[in-house]
Amino acid sequence: MEPVRRAVRLPRPARPVALGLTVALLLAGCVGGKEQSTPSDDGSDSPDQGTTVDPSLGLDAFYGQTLGWEDCGSGYECTTVQAPLDWDDPTAGAIELAVKRSPATGSADERLGSLLVNPGGPGASGVDFLSSVVDYVVGDDVLAAYDIVGFDPRGVAGSSPVDCGDDETIDAFFTTDFPMESQADVEAARERARAFGEACLAATGPVLGEVDTVSAARDMDLIRAVLGDDKLSYLGFSYGTFLGATYADLYPENVGRLVLDGALDPSMSNDDLVVGQAIxxxxxxxxxxxxxxxxxxxxxxxxxxxxLARVAQLVADAEASPLPAGSGAEVNGTLAWYGIVVTLYDDGSWPYLTMALDEAINSGTGSTLLELANFYLDRTPDGSYTANSMVAFQAINCLDYPMVVRDYDEMVAFADQVAAVAPTFGRDFAMAIGCETWPFPATGERRPITAEGAAPILVVGTTGDPATPYEWAVALADQLASAELLTWEGEGHTAYGRGGSCVSDVVETYLLEGELPAGGASC
Incomplete structure (x- = not known):
């Protein structure tokens, strides 16, 4: 058995909307900082912030809060929702959830309420995602009928965020090459993960143990209620499908129209996820x-x-001798791997992978790979992180997925199993260390979700999806008692907004009319 080169972080099943366009702008150096203005609705200097919830009064106080919406530029409105820190003990304190909406453009008689959206991750910002949904994904009829509402799940971005320290601490954990060639290396990796988890707990506080998906799904029901909707309509991508399915299982009577695109199979163990994503x-x-x-x-x-072997060799070479990337920067094995993986989410980004590989192979430099890796990491060229998506991903998954703890020989044996079905990078997927010494044990239960009694649900799967393989969408549609499956025969992660009219027609007919194709559909 050959040793595994390094412990790397698993790809997150996130949704990079319009990735090709975004990467093109990034490589051209055209991405600027985000700006947001937040004047009040009435133009006053002190806008109404809504009701301040007294947690000692319990759930009724949270569900009875009044929202104070503010104009936050470009036709959007923003507010904050207060939610229980601990849903099992609502009196224990409150957290804040950032919410942003694009008001429905249609007349009053056309409107169907709110459509919540989630981009996946876990750890991606629904507030930041909203403009992509409005500009690139949903059609005019949906925009007319629904207030499109993005929210940051607990622990993410503007919602009582997970914090793990300064950029150097985060960089050291996620981007450093750590060879995994002995039991001593495994123990060192676990100690590194333990120290990182303790840094996250020190910087975040008790919310670090409350960012699980069940709690986030309960937050969604709270948002539904305070928005004034009797039923939840929802568009979830990737990890957002697990969030949506969890919601349907908790509140089947409150399910309206749920679209779950790029599905996770909720019954999967962490090992199942590793094998599925590696393949x-x-x-x-x-x-x-x-x-x-x-x-x-x-x-x-x-x-x-x-x-394929040349791609693998490039990553191994970058670990042994990092590629220069300009201005003193270097691309090691881990950064090269990130730069390759991020382009596989969308076949529209394949030309940028060709650019990166051509530069690395023929010029011996890694500037394009570094730009791509930075895009994946939400990191600027100077090493600053623009979002907390990486650390939120870690915190949420560590609560959601119980892990099998293996010694070095057992880890290599598992890596050999994965490499047998995914030879290029299978070992890298299998040797990840991160949650075994997390400050909070996993609370998630990996099991099928049926959501008995829920209204009809639409599951969407893409046959060439790398991050959430098509088989997972089939499994979720089979589990959910009221689901139908829409299959898109395409490449890349998720389908709605990428699969043309054959996908959008089915999705939007369902969102507008509640009609699902009997027996599913394929295009």
Whole structure:
């Protein structure tokens, strides 16, 4: 058994909307800082902030709060919802949830209420995601009928966020190469993870132990209620499908129209997720290499297997001798891996992977790989993190997924199993360390979700999805008692907003009319 090169973080099943466009702007150096103005609705200097909840009064106080909406620019409105810190003890304190909406454009008789949206992650900001949904995903009829509402789940961005310290601390944990070649290396990795978890607890406080998906789903019901909706209509991508399915299981009587695109199978263990994603990204990389090699300018020469081996060798070489990336920056094995993986979420981004590989292979430099890795990490060229998505991902998953603790020999044996079905990067997926010494034990229960009694639900799966493989969408649709499956035969992560009219027609007919294709549909 050959040793595994390093412990790397698993790809998050996030949704990079319009990734090709975003990466093009990023590589051109055109991405500026975000600006947001927050004048009050009435133009006064002190806008109404809504009701301040007294947690000692229990859940009724939270559900009875009044929202104070503010104009936050470009036609959007923003507010804050107070939620229980601990849903099992609502009197224990409150947290804040950031909420943003795009008001329905139609007349009063056209409106259907609110449509909550979640981009996945876990750890991605629904507030930041909202403009992408409005501009690139939903059609005009949906915009006319619904207030489109983005929210940051607890622990994420503007919602009582997880904090793990300064940028240097975060960078050291997520981007440093750590060889995994002995039991001593495993113990060192666990100690590193323990110290990182303690730093997160010190900086975040008790909310770190309350960012599980069940609590976030309960927050969604609170948001539904304070928005004035009798039923929840919801559009969830990737991890957002698990959040939506969890909601349906907790509150089947409150389910309106739920679209779950790029589905997670809620019954999967952490090992199941590792194997599934390793296969998914292996297949996506194979599809990329096959496509690349149709062009004589492709830097991956030879057969398909030789092209795959060249990609793997590039990452190994970057670990042994990091690639210069300009201004003193370097690309090590982990950053090279991130830069490759992020382009596999969307086949529209494959040309940027070709650019990065051509530079690295033929020029020996890694500036494009670094730009791509920074995009994945929500990191600027100077090493500053623009969002807390990486640390929120860690905190949420550590509560949601119980882990099997293995010694080095057991880890390598598992890595060999994964590599047998995903030869290129399977070992990297299998050797991840991160949650075994987390300050809070996992509370999630991995089991099928049926949501008995819920209204009809639409599950969407993409046959070439690397991050949430198609089989997971099939599994979720089979589990949910009232679901139908829409299949898109395409490449990349998720379908709505990417799959053209064959997908949008089905999704939007369901959102507007409540009609699902009997027996599912495929296009």
């Amino acid at each position: 998914g990204f292996e297949n996506a990389l194979r599809a990329y290499v096959e496509d690349c090699q149709q062009d004589d300018a492709c830097p991956l020469k030879g057969t398909l297997d030789q092209g």
